[in-house]
Amino acid sequence: MLRREYDTQFCSIARALEVLGERWSLLILRDVMLGVRRFDDLVTNLGITRSVLTARLDFLIAEGVLKRDLYQEHPPRYEYRATEKGRQLWPVLMHLMQWGDEHYPAPGGPPRIAAHADCGGHPDAQLRCDRCGEPMGIRNTRVSSGRKS
């Protein structure tokens, strides 16, 4: 547990980790940005308890990282989406993915493949397309399963 005195330390990394430094937060954000947006689907996909997920979602909404949209009125059903503030964390997730792919390779190859929507190239170390050179952000990147089905 990070001591609260840490709040007074002058560091933007520390302040960012006050919001994100519990790994569920980044995994929830990953799921939501990759299209897993409903509570029950998040429970299933993450293997998280409903109470922990509720607490983390409430916190991320309070911090403005996620928002909750009503997608059905009777009965009310919500889905979760990343705000612009949340979407700005896309590079953090992509760099973590690259690092995991390189240093903790999965036996069957990369679990997910990020590709440039326009030309199909892949992100280099600066998250630019290795084929056409364009910066790859959340809007022009498609992430698909790397597994053969």
Next chain:
Amino acid sequence: MLRREYDTQFCSIARALEVLGERWSLLILRDVMLGVRRFDDLVTNLGITRSVLTARLDFLIAEGVLKRDLYQEHPPRYEYRATEKGRQLWPVLMHLMQWGDEHYPAPGGPPRIAAHADCGGHPDAQLRCDRCGEPMGIRNTRVSSGRKS
């Protein structure tokens, strides 16, 4: 606590967070990469207990993220350095710093300023120098205190 079944999920982000997903890990790595390399200095700078720091350092060394160098023989004194694998997490820290600077601004301005060693420009959203366009990595970035002393 992340359930161990998570190990079986196919996701490089999840695997990366198994190593890093405790915020001390990224804060220790930040300190070491910014030049705080000795055990006592890390204790002071992080406000972490000695036992927790020892456990986290041992774990990060076992994972090959940090290494321990003897810098004095009598009595033996060690300092901690990032390995190449650890240094590859530099973009994660820089993106977290940018995000923290933007969304959790410190009252007196950014606590730390990253500047391109060659021309003094600052990293843009793709971590390229906003003055000359060169990619800014750990080797050509200088981080200094943004506070007036």
